């Protein structure tokens with residue numbers, strides 16, 4: 114019986130932002146993430162006599178969203194000698210292309226759905242490599258908890274592994290959806306432009322140290338260290354964007370307002386840190402005891418924003434259709 118593949122999104126605490134090889138999606142840095150429980154993609158495949166088809170959230174896709182999926186399908190089909198045309202049916206329980214990591218859950222779920230459909234018996238490591246070819250961040254969504262994507266130097270050596278699949282750490286992520294509309298500049302394009310920044314080399318050079326520090330914060334169960342390092346790493350990523358030639362930013366006025374709110378909360382003794390990906394939305398890292406106060410502060414400062422309180426999610430799973 115063919116299954117639905119479910120993959121959760123992951124948010125990087127040490128970010129992937131730069132490629133050594135665009136086609137193979139080999140990164141210039143290793144990254145470390147937290148898989149989330151509240152955001153995920155469910156994907157399943159069907160054979161068709163017609164052309165390849167992509168249905169997202171019940172709607173037939175006809176734009177660039179579809180081109181990227183078809184390109185990836187062709188890659189999978191060529192790799193495993195499959196000639197069928199396929200219908201990809203997917204539901205995103207996450208805003209699509211808004212900087213909330215939809216590509217991480219999407220391509221992990223698609224890779225897993227493909228392997229399930231054709232009964233390919235891949236190890237987690239092989240599945241991570243396969244997902245990476247669809248979207249780099251998807252390599253990490255194979256696993257729950259904390260995952261590390263070791264950059265590697267080749268298709269064979271670039272994959273993610275679980276650092277801790279079921280962490281006991283008191284760590285929560287409040288996603289503040291300031292603008293859930295699809296972004297104009299994809300992550301793929303953004304990270305390519307970022308390479309023109311004079312700070313791009315220092316950004317890469319700091320990766321070894323930042324990753325090592327983050328791993329030791331996790332092992333020491335040190336929330337303060339984890340949060341500060343994550344906030345610094347995200348700020349560095351956005352600094353290379355604003356100093357690229359030409360400069361650009363994913364921030365919107367509300368993004369700055371949210372950053373200031375996090376800083377104010379901290380001054381008041383409510384410990385929290387932000388991280389931001391390729392989009393205007395802000396994720397706040399905190400501990401259980403502060404969730405209520407932080408959510409209240411965001412609700413007071415912003416009208417009608419969707420706020421989702423997440424914690425650790427699980428790795429790839431398969432559901433009956």
Ligand code: ADP
Pocket residue numbers: 154169177178179181182203204205208209210211212213214215216217219220223248298299300301390391392
């Ligand atoms: P995000 O910040 O959401 O990860 P990206 O620019 O990295 O944004 O990737 C968004 C792209 O991922 C979409 O334009 C689409 O091509 C692809 N995508 C998103 N959700 C799905 C899905 N459920 N199935 C297949 N592809 C998807």
Ligand code: DP6
Pocket residue numbers: 123124125127128129130138144214216217247248249250251300301302389390391
């Ligand atoms: C800022 O994995 O979306 O979220 O490999 O080109 O698909 P592609 O990029 P993608 O980039 C993610 C960028 C990020 C940081 C991260 O998740 O590590």
Ligand code: CO
Pocket residue numbers: 214215216217248250300
């Ligand atoms: Co993405």
